[in-house]
Amino acid sequence: MKRVISEPSQVIFIAAEVGNFEVLAELVRSYPDLAWEVDAENRSIIHIAVLHRHAAIFNLINEIRTIRNFVVTYEDDDQNNLLHCAAKLAPPSQLNLVSGAAFQMMHELRWYEEVKKYMPPCFVEKRNSNGKTPRELFTEEHTELLTKAESWMKSMAKSCMIVSTLIATEVFTAAFSIPHGDDDKNCNPIRNAIIFIIFAISDATALVSSSISILIFLSMLVIARYAEDDFFKSLRLKLIYGLVTLFISIISMMVAFSSAFFITYSNSIKWVPIFVSVLALAPITLFTFLLFPLWSDVVYSAYFCRSIFRPSKHVLYYVDG
Template identity: 40%
Template sequence: MLKSEIMHVLMSAWDEKCLVAVSLVESWKVACGILKGKKFNVENGVPCIKHIRELKEKQQHAWELVEFLCREIAKSNTSNVEKIFKPVLRTAIHVGIPEIVEEIIASYPMAIDMNVHDDLDIFPYAIQCRRERVFNLIYQLDYGSTIVAQQDESGNNGLHLAASLKHEQQIIVRASAAGPVLQMQRELQWFKEVEKFAAPGTKERRNSDGMTPAEVFSETHQNLVKDGERWMKDTATSCTIVAALIATMVFAAAITVPGGNNSYNGHPVLSKQKAFVIFGISDALALFSSITSVLMFLLILTSRYAEEDFLRTLPNRLVVSLITLFVSILSTMVAFGAILYLIVFGDNQEWVLIPIIALASIPATLFGALQLPLLVEMIQSTYGRSIFGKKSDRELR
């Protein structure tokens, strides 16, 4: 009974929402101090912050309880300590709570070598579960290569585990139409990161099935590669049609000058108008960006779709293609709005600019609303700060 109660307390003590609340409260205090130029009572000044203040206090008390329990459990005999800590570690790693894992290791250093699940120690199990926040604790140790070289009962080392993809091991990615592409990219990031800790012999070591880590990766990721390839080709095909239509329209608008040309010198009649200058610049930008988008989407369609391409090559091309397509749509709307204002309404009716701008922004806004989440995800995953290498100053051993 005591064991189950301690497990429940340890696992429920750390609430990530409380951690977020700490940052919110501190940021709010600083902001209030800057705005008011004096001390400010957050709880009395803004009643809705009272709940966040309570969460901060709850987090602090919970963490003190975790530290106390870990210290007291570590004082017990070895058999009791392992019986209590093992299921706690397994659950903490599985759900991705590195703070509890770190505190247990700090209180009981032998926990690093504890088998927590299917003959797997802490870090191999974190690799199998794809919990980067727990895996990052390895950077606080000085023998990561030894940990990666450890083998389970099937002869799989840490690199084999990073290469393997099973249904229960799949990475939890945010709901997105590009889920297969992002997941394949994240799988490659995991494999490359664990590979940094692997010695040359570890990379070529075969498991009980006679497969190296690279062979395991290719074998278990075939379906994911096919799904990612299918999504990329469908997206590129659809967007290529849109970009080609835009290029056709803006090219026709460029050679058919609105307002006609002067008969004696061939210059556009409206060339002195500001709106015409805006039209010319926007039309040229739309043409160049749409052609660039078409070329980038064609590169996506003609890619070889090797596993390595999902790490950088394909995401880079997709990001550039979507950005240039958005620029071409926006520029086309600006060019149309400018020439509509100049030809239909005249240069002295500024009031029509508001409805023209509002209507012209609808297509660009819709495209941005539909594709911006995908673009942000892809940029963060490709160019954002790595999910690996984050560590605290606390030495574990």
């Protein structure tokens, strides 16, 4: 332990860099003064945690409140403050934890905004030794990622809009091609009133939801500016709403398709509509399975990403005096 005290950078700074929270927390819990140490470039463990995007270590700023004012105003050898650290591009190992350039951009913006909350107003626009404010540094560091994110988002919007257009075309045609039963004596489409109502509602739902999806994805292609801040909220919400309405339209289309078979063949071969209804579950299941990674990234970027900066309990059990 003498080596830990005499050479803290050998332990706490390496632990902060690699994200070994357990070791760092145990050391700070046992030796609180280690939290004040800086490395060879005059960076604290919080600065290093922000540079390498380790949220658990960054959250220590809420528990060791005696060093909060010190951390948010402290500058390294290049006059970079804590917000400058958040403005720098995350290491590839951290970026690759989130798939898709758009979600990586959202994650980077989340980090920048979370760190900004702790900064005094005068430090938000403070320039480093290269004359750059944190926001200018963020733009410079993320230029390539922003280009990739825009390309990824437009490609996704185009693909989803094509699918939504096909669904809208099919269900619009089906609305004016009301299925009839196979009873020649009484070709009444309302033979089975309940099933017919299901067909009408599901077909209308598919048409409306697919139309909404088309408009959302069209706005992403035509209206969206694809500025940095757009990825933080506007584009993320459009992607969520667009995918949700597309999913609803696929489910509704399959329900309308199945109910049409029930109306058409309910008086002859009864197992046919049942078999077709079971088959109709395949596209829904496949769509969910294939797009599950995308769904998980969307949910993570929208909800769980912000929760990592708000731990539910203290982990150091260290109460400053």
